[in-house]
Amino acid sequence: MNKTFTKFFISYIAIVFVSVSLLSSVLYIQFSKSSLEDIQINLKETLDQTAVHMSYIRENISSLGFQMLHDSEIMNIIYSSNVLTIDKYLISLKISNILNSNPVIHSMYLYNNKSGNVQYNLSISNSSFQDPEILTLLTKSGANQNLQFLPRRVAYTNSNRVKVEENLISLIFTDTVGQLNNTNAEMPDRRLIDGALVINLKAEYVQKSINTAVKGKDSYTAIIDGFGNVICDSSLQNFGKNVAKEAYMDQIVASKKNWGYEVKTIEGQKTVVTYVRSPTLPWTFINVSSYDSLFQKFHQLMMTLLIICTIIFLIGVALSLLAARNVYLPFSKLIKNIDSQLFSRKLMDDDKKRPDDARYLSNAFTHILQHSDHLELSVKDNASLIKRDHLKRVLAGNIPLEHSLCSKLEEPAIGVILLSIDGYIKFTEAYDRQTQNYMKSSLDAIVLSQLPAYFNFEPVYLEKDNYCLIVGTGNEADYYRNAVKAVEEIQKSVKLHLGITISAGIGQLVHNLEDAYLSYNDSLELLLHRFVQGYNSILSKDTIKPNSKNELASMDKSKKRLTDALKLSNMEQVEIELDVIIEEMSGYRHNYIMLNFNQLVLDVLKSVETHIDSIAEELDFNSVYRELNNMDALADLRTWFMQFCLKINRLIENKRANRKTDMIQGVLDYIANHYVSSEIGIEMLADKAGLSPGYFGKLFSDSIGKTVTEYIIELRMQHSKQLLETTLMPINDIAASVGFSNPAYFTTIYKKHFGITPNQYRAEFRKNNPL
Numbered sequence: 001m002n003k004t005f006t007k008f009f010i011s012y013i014a015i016v017f018v019s020v021s022l023l024s025s026v027l028y029i030q031f032s033k034s035s036l037e038d039i040q041i042n043l044k045e046t047l048d049q050t051a052v053h054m055s056y057i058r059e060n061i062s063s064l065g066f067q068m069l070h071d072s073e074i075m076n077i078i079y080s081s082n083v084l085t086i087d088k089y090l091i092s093l094k095i096s097n098i099l100n101s102n103p104v105i106h107s108m109y110l111y112n113n114k115s116g117n118v119q120y121n122l123s124i125s126n127s128s129f130q131d132p133e134i135l136t137l138l139t140k141s142g143a144n145q146n147l148q149f150l151p152r153r154v155a156y157t158n159s160n161r162v163k164v165e166e167n168l169i170s171l172i173f174t175d176t177v178g179q180l181n182n183t184n185a186e187m188p189d190r191r192l193i194d195g196a197l198v199i200n201l202k203a204e205y206v207q208k209s210i211n212t213a214v215k216g217k218d219s220y221t222a223i224i225d226g227f228g229n230v231i232c233d234s235s236l237q238n239f240g241k242n243v244a245k246e247a248y249m250d251q252i253v254a255s256k257k258n259w260g261y262e263v264k265t266i267e268g269q270k271t272v273v274t275y276v277r278s279p280t281l282p283w284t285f286i287n288v289s290s291y292d293s294l295f296q297k298f299h300q301l302m303m304t305l306l307i308i309c310t311i312i313f314l315i316g317v318a319l320s321l322l323a324a325r326n327v328y329l330p331f332s333k334l335i336k337n338i339d340s341q342l343f344s345r346k347l348m349d350d351d352k353k354r355p356d357d358a359r360y361l362s363n364a365f366t367h368i369l370q371h372s373d374h375l376e377l378s379v380k381d382n383a384s385l386i387k388r389d390h391l392k393r394v395l396a397g398n399i400p401l402e403h404s405l406c407s408k409l410e411e412p413a414i415g416v417i418l419l420s421i422d423g424y425i426k427f428t429e430a431y432d433r434q435t436q437n438y439m440k441s442s443l444d445a446i447v448l449s450q451l452p453a454y455f456n457f458e459p460v461y462l463e464k465d466n467y468c469l470i471v472g473t474g475n476e477a478d479y480y481r482n483a484v485k486a487v488e489e490i491q492k493s494v495k496l497h498l499g500i501t502i503s504a505g506i507g508q509l510v511h512n513l514e515d516a517y518l519s520y521n522d523s524l525e526l527l528l529h530r531f532v533q534g535y536n537s538i539l540s541k542d543t544i545k546p547n548s549k550n551e552l553a554s555m556d557k558s559k560k561r562l563t564d565a566l567k568l569s570n571m572e573q574v575e576i577e578l579d580v581i582i583e584e585m586s587g588y589r590h591n592y593i594m595l596n597f598n599q600l601v602l603d604v605l606k607s608v609e610t611h612i613d614s615i616a617e618e619l620d621f622n623s624v625y626r627e628l629n630n631m632d633a634l635a636d637l638r639t640w641f642m643q644f645c646l647k648i649n650r651l652i653e654n655k656r657a658n659r660k661t662d663m664i665q666g667v668l669d670y671i672a673n674h675y676v677s678s679e680i681g682i683e684m685l686a687d688k689a690g691l692s693p694g695y696f697g698k699l700f701s702d703s704i705g706k707t708v709t710e711y712i713i714e715l716r717m718q719h720s721k722q723l724l725e726t727t728l729m730p731i732n733d734i735a736a737s738v739g740f741s742n743p744a745y746f747t748t749i750y751k752k753h754f755g756i757t758p759n760q761y762r763a764e765f766r767k768n769n770p771l
Helices: 004-069 071-077 085-101 132-147 203-213 250-253 296-342 349-353 357-380 381-396 424-430 433-453 477-500 513-527 553-567 572-587 591-608 621-629 634-672 680-690 693-703 709-726 731-737 743-754 758-768
Strands: 105-112 117-120 149-157 165-174 195-202 219-225 231-232 259-266 268-278 283-292 413-421 456-461 467-473 502-506
Touching: 004 071, 004 165, 004 195, 004 203, 004 219, 004 259, 004 268, 004 283, 004 296, 071 085, 071 105, 071 195, 071 709, 085 105, 105 132, 105 165, 132 149, 132 165, 132 195, 149 231, 165 203, 195 203, 203 219, 203 231, 219 693, 231 572, 250 259, 250 268, 296 477, 381 456, 381 467, 413 424, 413 433, 413 477, 413 513, 433 467, 433 477, 433 513, 433 693, 467 477, 467 513, 477 502, 502 513, 553 572, 553 591, 553 634, 572 591, 591 621, 591 634, 634 680, 634 693, 634 709, 680 693, 680 709, 693 709, 709 731, 731 743, 731 758, 743 758
Parallel strands: none
Antiparallel strands: 105 117, 105 195, 149 165, 165 195, 219 231, 219 283, 259 268, 268 283, 413 467, 413 502, 456 467
């Protein structure tokens, strides 16, 4: 196999291998990172849901406990030294009703320290109390256990005389205000309690809540307090235990973040430990999940990715072989052509065994370039280039003419035709440099093919957009007639083949080449009128009429009418006045037109300065004047100025809309503060806004979607509804407080608005929302 072909093949395979490796590596890192982040976010959201649910349970139980502590009958059981049997029975019924309506509650105790009595429902059939552990907590720990979740295992004999062991979470409620100033002799810093309410929650219920939120056979979730005690967990295997010394607790204890995760190896298994600290509870929610279980789908995806990358690599190898062959095929043909046409190939014995095509071609091209350099040095400067450079200097008036270089121009009269690409700034923006050069070369080819039918000429290439032709002619009449025909023909061909337009300035005739610069300057002057005449123009002394207008008063009036119409947002009148100004300026020179329009832009900005919020923010002066002065046709200038006026009109309309919005908002704020006043109405509000009632009412209804009266009544009704729900105020007082002097009229309006009377609404609300 040829050495060069092998190099190509190995290079392509290396490119394919590196590309596939980089692609697979980037995808693996990206997928791994995003998958881990997605999993952690999902686990965090799940733990957050568990925290919210536990917060809900804690709030409900706390609310129930404190509500019971404020029940006089229950307080009597807790603190009285002599409680009647009938009172105990009634309290037992009340506790049973609460237990029946709250599935999370297992049992309740009412503890009285004075009498040593415990009212309970743990095992109603037995006369003895079967939960001594709670008594120890109440007598020794005291009030310090108030509102803490205490996980406990309680063994008791049920009504069927079967010994049962259950997991309970106990909450101790004490009335700290009503406690005596007793202290524990063993622990003086702890205050003994006179009585307490104990609510025992079913740990299995909390466990189900955890398992409902966090699913997965390889997942373990626990709720841990600040000391490392497990309040509850998803399997109850660590219920009530202290796990502060477990391996996964180190980072959680050290971290100050509200949530986080870490990949750890626990008992030889790789796991992901996620924790969330509750902002409302003194607990940390921890989830320990199997890493392989979480990333099972990711591993499947990676295997699929590996297979795909392998297939891509194999395809790349096949394509590399094909590409190397296609690349080397012309390479080998080139070597054969060099061998047969330039010189015979001479190789050393070593080279014949392992031919190096690259070195051979390098030597061949070096030989060719040496020959080219030799030819270039032996050739004089191109005569045509010298001639055109000389004519360019003649047109600039810098040097005298060398007649030997201009043998074609022997006619008695000489003229200059100057061709110019229209919209040159847009031309340079639309095409890259290579395309521009190609189009200019094409223009040159068109001129060289069509102009000889009319004139003997010498082309001169100038800078940027101009292309100069020095032509010879016999008389003035033939010169202008033939020049117009020739330019028209060139314009059609340029438009057809290049898609651009050109304009031409036909300079005056002179009688010798030394004065050609005068005709050239005349053509430059004529091209300035392209601004008014437009693109694709042919400009000569016959087409340009001198301006005879000396009176500018009418133009000033049009400018005044234009700015006034713009301030009134009358864009139709603005366009009419702009057309008048354009028509009046069409006879003036380019510089004068641009000067007037610069002044007009400045006048417009000054006149609307107070009608828009901020000129500096919305209109960039530098950008405005740069765009204005880049216009090279009057039609383009008109279009640009009209767009400029439309932009200013939009800013004026925005400010007007903002004023309307501010006025309506001020009225709404006033209504919100004074709707209880019986005098408030459309006349008063219209007077404060400085508008007529009719116009104000229309503005208000268009903005809010309601009339003023409807809006005030709606506000009064909502406030009265709130008072009915939250206070015991009489209906007459509520009516007066929301602006109704007649209670009967208030009742009528209320029923019309809500479908029921105020008394009916209050009764129905209390029925559905008992205290």
